[in-house]
Every structure is written in C-alpha cells, then in structure tokens.
Amino acid sequence: MNLYINQLQKKSEFRSAVYAGDVFLNTDLNAPKALCAFAKESITAAFGGETNHQALHTLMPVTEFVELVTRLKGQFTNCLPVKEMIRDFVLEIGGNPNEYLFDVPRIRVVPNYNYLHAGVSYAYKPHRDTWYGSVDCQINTWMPVYTIQPEQTMMINPAYFSKPVKNSSVDWSLDNWINVQRSLAKENVTEEVRVHPVPLEEISNDAEIRIAGNAGEILTFSGSHLHGTVANFTEQTRFSIDFRLVHIADLLAKRGANNVDSGVADSEAGYKDFFHLSDFSHFQGANQ
Numbered sequence: 001m002n003l004y005i006n007q008l009q010k011k012s013e014f015r016s017a018v019y020a021g022d023v024f025l026n027t028d029l030n031a032p033k034a035l036c037a038f039a040k041e042s043i044t045a046a047f048g049g050e051t052n053h054q055a056l057h058t059l060m061p062v063t064e065f066v067e068l069v070t071r072l073k074g075q076f077t078n079c080l081p082v083k084e085m086i087r088d089f090v091l092e093i094g095g096n097p098n099e100y101l102f103d104v105p106r107i108r109v110v111p112n113y114n115y116l117h118a119g120v121s122y123a124y125k126p127h128r129d130t131w132y133g134s135v136d137c138q139i140n141t142w143m144p145v146y147t148i149q150p151e152q153t154m155m156i157n158p159a160y161f162s163k164p165v166k167n168s169s170v171d172w173s174l175d176n177w178i179n180v181q182r183s184l185a186k187e188n189v190t191e192e193v194r195v196h197p198v199p200l201e202e203i204s205n206d207a208e209i210r211i212a213g214n215a216g217e218i219l220t221f222s223g224s225h226l227h228g229t230v231a232n233f234t235e236q237t238r239f240s241i242d243f244r245l246v247h248i249a250d251l252l253a254k255r256g257a258n259n260v261d262s263g264v265a266d267s268e269a270g271y272k273d274f275f276h277l278s279d280f281s282h283f284q285g286a287n288q
C-alpha cells in the first residue's frame with residue numbers, strides 16, 4: 001500500500017490508485033475544513049447551544065445523548081450546504097462533478113465506549129464496506145472534526161486489502177438494511193441487536209494503521225479496505241465526517257477494487273442512496 005500526502009489534487013489518475021489500495025491523506029484542502037466548521041455549528045445547534053462538544057457525554061444521560069445525536073445526524077446529513085461542500089471537494093481536487101455520484105455525508109459520534117457503543121454510536125468491527133453492499137469502485141473519505149488520538153480514531157488494515165477474510169456478508173441484505181434496520185439505530189442504546197456483517201476469523205492487527213489527524217485532514221481510500229472503529233476508552237468524544245464518491249463511468253464499466261470476499265448479492269439496492277454530484281438529483285440506476 002502506498003500513502004500519498006497532499007497529492008490527491010495533483011494526481012488525475014488517483015481513482016485507479018485508490019482501487020489498487022493506495023491511501024491519500026490531504027491536510028491542505030479547504031472544502032473538508034469548511035465541512036468540519038459546519039459540523040461544529042451543527043453540533044452546537046443540536047445540543048442546545050453547548051459548545052464543549054468533546055465532553056457532551058459527561059453532561060447528560062445516555063438516552064438524551066442518543067436523542068440529540070439522532071437529531072444532529074438527520075439535520076447534518078440531509079442539508080444542502082454539506083452537499084455543496086462535497087461538490088467543492090471534488091472541484092478542489094480537479095474532478096468533474098458531472099462524472100460523480102455521492103452518498104450523503106455522515107457525522108459519526110463516538111463517545112466513551114462504556115457510555116455508548118451501539119445504535120447511533122455503533123463501534124464498527126473490522127469490515128469492508130462491500131460486506132455492507134457497497135460497490136467495488138466506492139471511494140471513501142473520512143476526517144476528524146477535532147484533533148484526535150490513536151486511541152479514538154478509525155483503523156485501516158491494509159494487510160487484508162487483497163487477502164480474503166472469512167465473513168458473514170453472504171447473509172447480508174442491503175435492501176433490508178436500508179428499509180428496515182437503519183431506522184432502528186436509536187432503539188439500540190445499550191446493545192447492538194441489529195445484525196452486521198462481521199469477520200468470522202481472527203483479524204491480526206499487526207499491520208493496522210491508526211491515523212490520528214486534525215480537523216479537516218481527510219483520508220481518501222477504497223471502501224474495500226478492511227477498516228473499523230477503534231473502541232474509544234478516552235474521555236473525549238470523537239466526531240468524524242465521512243462521505244462516499246462513485247465515479248459513474250467506473251460503476252457502469254464495473255471497474256474498482258477486486259472483490260476478494262464479499263458475498264452480498266444486492267448491491268444495486270444501494271443505488272437509490274446515490275445522488276448526482278452535478279445537481280444533487282437521485283441516481284436512477286445503471287439503466288438510466
């Protein structure tokens with residue numbers, strides 16, 4: 001795996017590098033920083049004016065926290081400014097918005113593990129997004145909203161990019177997740193009862209990489225990388241933003257990372273979650 005620093009905007013063929021497993025870290029882009037500034041405003045608004053964001057879990061009972069995080073996620077994910085900022089990101093790296101689809105951005109809130117690690121703050125076990133039904137050409141981005149430490153971040157385990165992992169994705173239905181399970185997140189407070197695709201073998205963390213960045217420093221990587229949440233046992237709540245890009249021509253031509261172990265059969269159920277980056281209209285599927 002190669003790690004490129006501040007080169008996304010200088011490498012027009014970055015997509016094929018991403019599909020081959022390379023990771024890009026950009027510390028110098030304006031759009032991700034604007035997304036983080038907007039996220040901070042959104043957190044303050046959702047939590048009734050409270051600005052000590054990383055201590056929010058110490059200020060209220062977990063049921064109230066879940067309620068407010070649910071509100072924050074809904075507002076952040078569906079508002080127009082964040083979509084415009086994703087378009088700005090693609091423009092900033094020299095891409096053409098007409099060529100891309102995107103999935104609405106998510107804001108993740110990971111408080112201390114013992115306070116909450118299910119539902120709205122589910123601690124993702126090592127997974128590839130393809131196990132959740134993502135397409136092989138999905139380009140993931142991820143950035144912290146505040147400076148974070150290795151004990152709070154996400155991990156990527158590049159040793160498994162080309163190496164199959166026994167997993168339960170063959171039992172996963174993306175259609176069922178979108179239409180039934182996803183809306184149940186806020187009912188999973190103490191325990192995650194929704195069934196996620198998970199590894200069915202021991203994962204070696206020898207090659208695990210934990211990138212501890214600062215606000216708006218954005219990682220770009222293939223959704224086929226094995227990655228997951230680092231259980232946060234610190235007293236600082238972690239906030240992060242991620243969104244996914246799909247290049248339309250690559251999707252139609254079935255280009256992307258090699259599928260080494262995903263058994264999901266209904267990836268196309270996720271197409272309705274994609275929007276055109278050019279005008280934010282819904283993607284109508286491969287046959288439009």
Ligand SMILES: [Fe+2]
Pocket residue numbers: 124127128129227
């Ligand atoms: Fe993921």
